[in-house]
Amino acid sequence: MLSGPDALRALLFASSAAGMLMAGPALADPGPDADPQDATNLGTVTVTGDPARREPQSPEFVAPLVDTPRSVTIIPQQIIEQTAATSLQDILRTSPGITFGAGEGGQPLADRPFIRGQSSGNNVFVDGVRDSGGQQREVFNLEQVEVIKGPDAVYSGRGSGGGSINLSSKAPRLTNFSRFGLGAGTDGYLRGTVDQNWGLGQTAGLRLNLMGAQGDVPGRDSVDYDKWGLGLSGAIGLGSATTATLSYYHLTSNQMPDYGIPLFTKIGVRTTDSGVLDVPYDSFYGLEARDYLTNEVDSLTLELEHRINGSLSIRNVTRYAETLNDYVVTNPGDGGRIDTGGVALIGGEYWMKRATKSRWNPAATFANVVDLYGSVDAGGLTHNFDAGVEFSREINRNASYSVATSSGTVCPAPLTGFDCTRVYAPNPSDPWTGTITRGTEIHANTNTLGLYAFDSIEFGERWLLNLGVRHDSYDVDGTVLPRGAAVPTTEEGSWDFVNYQVGLVYKPTAHSSLYASWATSSTPPTVSGGDQNGVGGEGSGNLSGELLDPEETESFEIGAKANLFNDRLAVSGAAFILKRENAQIQVSPGVFEQAGEAEVKGVELGVSGNITRQWQVFGGYTWMESELVSGAYNNVNVGDSLANTPEHSFSVFSTYRVTPKLSLGGGVYYVSDSFGGNQGGAGGGANEVYAPAYTRVDLFASYDLTDRASLQLNVQNAGDEDYILRTNGVHHADVPPARQAILTLNLRY
Numbered sequence: 001m002l003s004g005p006d007a008l009r010a011l012l013f014a015s016s017a018a019g020m021l022m023a024g025p026a027l028a029d030p031g032p033d034a035d036p037q038d039a040t041n042l043g044t045v046t047v048t049g050d051p052a053r054r055e056p057q058s059p060e061f062v063a064p065l066v067d068t069p070r071s072v073t074i075i076p077q078q079i080i081e082q083t084a085a086t087s088l089q090d091i092l093r094t095s096p097g098i099t100f101g102a103g104e105g106g107q108p109l110a111d112r113p114f115i116r117g118q119s120s121g122n123n124v125f126v127d128g129v130r131d132s133g134g135q136q137r138e139v140f141n142l143e144q145v146e147v148i149k150g151p152d153a154v155y156s157g158r159g160s161g162g163g164s165i166n167l168s169s170k171a172p173r174l175t176n177f178s179r180f181g182l183g184a185g186t187d188g189y190l191r192g193t194v195d196q197n198w199g200l201g202q203t204a205g206l207r208l209n210l211m212g213a214q215g216d217v218p219g220r221d222s223v224d225y226d227k228w229g230l231g232l233s234g235a236i237g238l239g240s241a242t243t244a245t246l247s248y249y250h251l252t253s254n255q256m257p258d259y260g261i262p263l264f265t266k267i268g269v270r271t272t273d274s275g276v277l278d279v280p281y282d283s284f285y286g287l288e289a290r291d292y293l294t295n296e297v298d299s300l301t302l303e304l305e306h307r308i309n310g311s312l313s314i315r316n317v318t319r320y321a322e323t324l325n326d327y328v329v330t331n332p333g334d335g336g337r338i339d340t341g342g343v344a345l346i347g348g349e350y351w352m353k354r355a356t357k358s359r360w361n362p363a364a365t366f367a368n369v370v371d372l373y374g375s376v377d378a379g380g381l382t383h384n385f386d387a388g389v390e391f392s393r394e395i396n397r398n399a400s401y402s403v404a405t406s407s408g409t410v411c412p413a414p415l416t417g418f419d420c421t422r423v424y425a426p427n428p429s430d431p432w433t434g435t436i437t438r439g440t441e442i443h444a445n446t447n448t449l450g451l452y453a454f455d456s457i458e459f460g461e462r463w464l465l466n467l468g469v470r471h472d473s474y475d476v477d478g479t480v481l482p483r484g485a486a487v488p489t490t491e492e493g494s495w496d497f498v499n500y501q502v503g504l505v506y507k508p509t510a511h512s513s514l515y516a517s518w519a520t521s522s523t524p525p526t527v528s529g530g531d532q533n534g535v536g537g538e539g540s541g542n543l544s545g546e547l548l549d550p551e552e553t554e555s556f557e558i559g560a561k562a563n564l565f566n567d568r569l570a571v572s573g574a575a576f577i578l579k580r581e582n583a584q585i586q587v588s589p590g591v592f593e594q595a596g597e598a599e600v601k602g603v604e605l606g607v608s609g610n611i612t613r614q615w616q617v618f619g620g621y622t623w624m625e626s627e628l629v630s631g632a633y634n635n636v637n638v639g640d641s642l643a644n645t646p647e648h649s650f651s652v653f654s655t656y657r658v659t660p661k662l663s664l665g666g667g668v669y670y671v672s673d674s675f676g677g678n679q680g681g682a683g684g685g686a687n688e689v690y691a692p693a694y695t696r697v698d699l700f701a702s703y704d705l706t707d708r709a710s711l712q713l714n715v716q717n718a719g720d721e722d723y724i725l726r727t728n729g730v731h732h733a734d735v736p737p738a739r740q741a742i743l744t745l746n747l748r749y
Contacts, residue, residue: 054570054608056146057168058128059315059373060155062384062466063456066561069466069503069515071149071574071604079618080139082700083653083667084183084714084742086191086213088113088124088137088145092165093669095147096649097604097622102260102676102728109257109293109327109359110134115149116578117600117626117645118162118553125156125166126249127301132394133323133363135295138251140193140211141231143168149604150576151521151553153499154468157390157450161521161553161580171245172205172235173197178749185742188224189215204236217258218717219738222284222428225255241307249299256286257293257329259357260734263689263727267350267423268338274673274724275689276733279424281722285332285354287419289432290403293327312374318367325361328401328436330354332426333731343423346412350423353415358401360438367392382458390450399441405434444478466503466517472496474524493547497522512562519557522550525584539584541592549594551582569609569617577601586632597630598642607652619652619667641675643729646693648672655700666718667698676729691733694723712744 209231233247335355336342411420477492503517559574583596602624655665
């Protein structure tokens, strides 16, 4: 495994080699993407100046985006590059209404997006195939990111109550081009990327993407990382009736994990209104000698597509992927409170015991998806349709570590043992020796078979009816393999469910639409519990031994979309109400029923594209009002807002070409108060802990040195704003990076 410096050296060598190996003279890329050096074009026009539409890549979208009756946000490659995003969390900051949950309560330390108040960590897809396994995703190999909001189990299958995210990978093309990026910045930031495409003859192409990066997290001096990645894909039959594409993706990431800062529950005294303890925001409670986080991903995909005739095609995608999520992290709020002996006031200073969270989670996924799609005229109506079948098998191995400390910082009395630190002045360089031993393993196997069909029916000149239905069979079995002589135990569950969507579209003009839609989703209990590696699905108390029914989500949405200025600018607006029902709750002492209910209603506005040829804009606004409608009979949180569901969120990233060579711009991101959990802290009370509202400003500048080279400057969190990104509401709050400046040289041949 390459270290960060080794990865960067390998990347720079590969960059030089790629340039020398170009087959023939370099050609301008005539594909749908604009030149990445053009900082004022979101890819809404081709390099020839013709309009180019950003559309979802899946054949399940049987109508153009403007005629699809649901909220869909497409984040293009230009925004990924211009914002200097390096992770999925970075890029989704530009899409309001999406938050990320903290790792806690059995949740893996991995990407955990929340869409419309619903946990969607299990609903991330790559090229239309579910991307399971805990990981923190990179963006160097992405063409675009597609966010579907609202219940979309008809598109995505089980568990998509709030929506789903599809990552569209870079694919081979027929022309030769080279794109190189080399960035350096404050806090040791180094990042290099290569995007090289070779056209091989008339119908074949090969594309190579490489990435190497290392650095420290600004404002978190002990938190560093190094990573490298590879995306390699080859295609034959491009532009012909039959195309075959074979792709391989690899990522290795090593970093110091960061669980942020503790809450007031640690010392039992509220020091801020939010409940986040008033320690310095650069406080780090982990141990450099012990803590670690390793992510590894290997994925092989074969896509076959055949055009049967001018109106009918068939597509098959097969993928095998392996991931590893492996970490030991210090949780600053989980070593016990002052009233339980985990904290003591000694000589006027608070001292605390450190506690760890850990996970060892290798996972393997096999998936096969077949789509038959096209268009047909029948009964005087035009049908644009897709019918498909999806099979997947996910194999998860999951365990925690037993961390035993044999020597280190001696805890002052009345605390005992080792591994203590000051609450207000922790020392991550404290000595530590001990053992890390993997404990009981859970082996979980998940099988899914889905059958689905979509139809967009055109009737008259201005009306479309969008229909969708999907049936899923979902089976899970799990075996607990304890260490020692204990006997393994096995549990299993099986569910079948059907989901629907109906949408009616009216088109005032060819480039605009008004719509109303209804959609449903089903979330089996092993998914709704939040731990994708869990087993079971049985109820509690009187429901013990019985398989719970899936939670059900239902959404109603009305909206409008329009493509303006010769399709250069897309605008949208939607109002929605979402209800999640059938959660297990305790309705009286010892009695449980599936009667839990939560509700989210809101309004979303979006804009993407070019207002003028010099002025680009991307962003939106989301208002959400959420409520726990029905909870446990003794739950003080009934009527409260849901976790990770801020009422207001706003983002806009915009650039303006001041001169033919110079572009200036930046981003503004606002998020209102966001509660961290639906439970009170010490002393009771509802939603006592929250992440306070914040506004973050990023700056951007780009200067074209030549027609093939540009310098790009990004200043992230330019105001050096101290804020809390999220909190789990129980133990800790996550602090985002401080100000950072990044200068990138972009080359294109």
